[in-house]
Amino acid sequence: MSGAVANIAKKIVPLFDRVLVQRIAAETKSKGGILIPEKAQSKGLEGTVVAVGPGARNDAGTHLPMAVTVGDKVLLPEFGGAKMEIDGTEFHLFRETDIIAKLHE
Template sequence: MAELKLRPLADRVVVEPIEREEMTPSGIILPETAKERPQEGRVIAVGPGRVDESGKRVPMEVKVGDRVLFAKYAGTEFKVDTTKKLLILKESDILAIIEE
């Protein structure tokens, strides 16, 4: 990821998902139910925030490095260097920050 820098627009966030088998350290285990399941990830780039109707930027709540829970089917997926899978999400698709 050294050569490729992404600067997300508005309230978008680039997240590197953490696969389910790697999720045990955090203690979060996703249930096998019909409900929408969140996924865990690491924030690697953050936009400047959306502009509200009065013309001001709304500051972002997440920052680079945050571990986050997000809705599993949110966002747009792409790959870097064949192997690394990333997601671009809106901040509103992020449910919570996992504090460490």
Template sequence: MSVATRNVKAIIPLLDRVLVQRLKAEQKTASGILIPEKALESLNEGKVIAVGKGALDKEGKHIKPQVEEGDRVLLPSYGGNTIKVGDEEFTLFRDSEIMAKITE
């Protein structure tokens, strides 16, 4: 499923959803050789663009998500819902689907 929109700021995740932009693989080797598109692997790393308020507990209170805007995260190979904004692709994941935060 793909949704087209013009501005990523118009997308506000609900509840425990997290909007992520996958990082792109390098298109050149260290020595400057271009890698064909078909040979490029999809990275399982991304940057958090927006975060919802969190899931609801039994009392109706929000449970704060474990990630914040700007975090680098490790993503599952499959899953999420793809959203196309202009030429860029973003993916919506549930907070619980994100595997890890990457710190430097």
């Protein structure tokens, strides 16, 4: 995580089961080196978790643990989430249940 993103993560603490994610930029070149036009580029469906909330609450009022942590690489849905721009950087806020999977390298 870059220094600017780390500072933003300190400023924003999502509530409940929400997760702040920075999407990985879409590919602008094919593997063969051909430039892909902007309209043909697909949304980046991968992202890095920047900040997480404490977790949803159960009926007893205790927090349920989150399945993702800061720094995790995740697979995101194509649509959904709240888009926001903070200090010139684009982020997306998702509920933990909207995140499709964690990616292991």
